[in-house]
Amino acid sequence: MFTISKEFHFSASHVLDRLPSWHPCARMHGHNYIVVLELSAAPEGLTEAGFVRDYRDLDAFKKWVDATLDHRHLNDAMGGGNPSAEHLARWIFDTWADELPELTAVSVSETPKTWATYRPR
Numbered sequence: 095m096f097t098i099s100k101e102f103h104f105s106a107s108h109v110l111d112r113l114p115s116w117h118p119c120a121r122m123h124g125h126n127y128i129v130v131l132e133l134s135a136a137p138e139g140l141t142e143a144g145f146v147r148d149y150r151d152l153d154a155f156k157k158w159v160d161a162t163l164d165h166r167h168l169n170d171a172m173g174g175g176n177p178s179a180e181h182l183a184r185w186i187f188d189t190w191a192d193e194l195p196e197l198t199a200v201s202v203s204e205t206p207k208t209w210a211t212y213r214p215r
């Protein structure tokens with residue numbers, strides 16, 4: 095199995111629900127997010143060029159990130175729900191799974207020390 099990954103950056107604000115009132119993340123705040131898409135293929139599934147998928151095919155994802163997430167309030171941009179890193183990773187996966195059938199995982203970083211990954215299978 096081969097895997098490739100590419101990372102994308104955006105800045106956004108959020109408020110996390112269902113936290114105790116003392117929790118700092120219950121207040122509106124922002125992060126410089128990093129999203130990593132992981133795509134996979136078996137050796138016999140590589141393209142003639144030897145790609146799992148051309149990185150350039152992910153330009154559409156970058157455009158979507160810029161239009162949908164960058165400098166947005168995630169509580170609104172994600173259409174409701176609690177915008178934790180875990181939920182954001184799953185939401186991105188579910189939004190792009192049909193467009194990118196090779197997609198196997200989405201990871202989200204909110205800070206230089208934290209990562210959440212959604213990998214459904």
Ligand SMILES: Nc1nc2c(c(=O)[nH]1)N=C([C@H](O)[C@H](O)COP(=O)(O)OP(=O)(O)OP(=O)(O)O)CN2
Binds near residue numbers: 110207
């Ligand atoms: N499992 C999760 N835990 C937390 C999430 C999350 O999405 N999933 N989100 C937050 C906050 O939104 C934010 O990411 C703060 O995280 P934290 O690690 O507390 O960031 P700090 O920079 O304050 O951490 P330091 O340890 O002080 O550097 C919280 N938890």
Ligand SMILES: [Zn+2]
Binds near residue numbers: 108119123124125204
């Ligand atoms: Zn946060």
